[in-house]
Structures are given as structure tokens and as C-alpha cells.
Amino acid sequence: MQIDGQFGRTLKPGQSDLLSLSFDTINSWNQVRKEVIVKTNDPNNSEVPLTCLAKVEAPFRGPPPRIKFGTIDPTSGPKEKTLTLTWLNKRPIHPKIVKPIPPGLDASIKEAFAGKHYRLNVQAKPPWPNGPIEEKLKVETGVKEMPVVDVRVHAEIPVRVQIKPQVFTFSGKTDRKESTHVRIKWLTKDKHKITRAECSDVKLKAKVSSKQDDQHIILTAPKGYDPPKKAVVVTMHTDDKTLRPLQIPVHFSKAPRQAPAKKEPDCED
Secondary structure: OEEEOOOOOOOOOOOOOOOEEEOOOOOOOEEEEEEEEEEOOOOOOOEEEEEEEEEEOOOEOOOOOEEEEEEOOOOOOOEEEEEEEEEOOOOOOOOEEOOOOOOOEEEEEEEEEOOOEEEEEEEEOOOEOOOOEEEEEEEEOOOOOOOEEEEEEEEEOOOOEEEEOOOEEEOOOOOOOEEEEEEEEEOOOOOOOEEEEEEOOOOOEEEEEEEOOEEEEEEEEOOOOOOOOOOEEEEEEEOOOOEOOEEEEEEEOOOOOOOOOOOOOOOOO
């Protein structure tokens, strides 16, 4: 939400002024409520709450479209859901799915009744993520007032792998070799193993260590390593065919860690 006009206005006793607000109505349907806090130097009214109410004309009948798959067994195959979209505007549309489509999903949209009813078919397919699916499909309408509509896709999928800690943590630029690791624990009855791990930054070396049921990924930074500005992740591949490769972020602290300084010998005149 944006407040239009000048900030820091001065009002004398008895004076009034107009406050204009604007907000994005994309995916905001029907009744919309926005709260604004106006701060003043009045000791008795330092904060004045304002409520903005609006009614946004919905492009489709009903609440914002949402595909719910419920709980999916990770050992199962692809799942499909179909949602009927009823266009409320008088002008006909020719909707289409905006690409790229989120990973693990397939989607198509077909006209059921010319210019009015459309059937959106969504398929979720393995390999599954390590946890719930929370994605957005974008449907292009071709209408200027609302060119794109988001369709939320949700599914509950059990977590099968526990990663502790959830990130690799390094200091900043260091003048010595440094290593960090994460522990991998399988939460399923069938125990699997890591087949390989690779880092998006080739200067960092990822190594898999396995001892009985204990599995670790060790990440090593060379001496003098300078962290890049772009995000760095380690991708973990397993022998579980139902599980997508997992990405583990690499974090670099701001304060660089220096090697201990050598103590200078005392000198005598």
C-alpha cells in the first residue's frame, strides 16, 4: 500500500487535509480492509489509526482460486485436480498458463463454455519435495484491469529427511582452511543414503561421510576463500526415488574469522 502526497504535513487547530491511499488489487477480491497508522507530534494522539475499506470486483466467481490436494503419500504416483473457473466480466477472455510452471506440477486450461467457464487441470507428480507443496500458478487473462490471476496450489507431504542445522555456516573471508557440516537423519522406516552432494560454488568442496545410520555432509572452504555476492547452495542427491534433490543454503557471517596471530618474541635492548 502507498500513501500519496506530501509527508510531514502541518495542520493548525481546526484545519483538515486529504489523505490519499493506493494499493495493488491483484489477487485482492471482494471486501478488502487496509489499516494505516498516522503518527503525529500531538502528545495526546501520537498515533491515529485509519481504516480503509474497499470492494474489489472479482474476476472469477467465488473466493480466489485454490487447488488443494490434501495429504499425499510420498510412495504414491501423480495426483490430479480440476478447478472450474467462471469468468464474471462481460468481455470474453482466452486464458492461458504463464510459463515457467513450478517444478513438480503440470497444468492446462480448457474452455468449457465460450467466454465464461474454464477448466483448470493441475497435476502434481513425483519425485516429491521434503515437506508441503506451496506453489502459485499464474493464469494470464488478457484483461488490462487484471492481466494475471494467481492460483495457489497446496499439498501436505510428510517430511522424510531431517537436516541439522538447516544451513552450512562459514565465517567471512578467512586466511585459513575452514570446514562445516550438517547431519542428515532419515525419518522413514526404510533407511536411504546420500549418493552425492555438490556445491553451486566449485571453490567449496562437499564430501559425504557415512558411519552406520549417521550421515553428514562436510563442506570445506579453501584458505583465502572470498564469499561471492550471489547465493550459494549445496544440492543433496539420495537413492530415494520419491524424493527431489534437496538444496541446503550456505551462510557466511559478516565478521571475518582470522587465524590466531603469532606471538612476537620479546626483545631486549
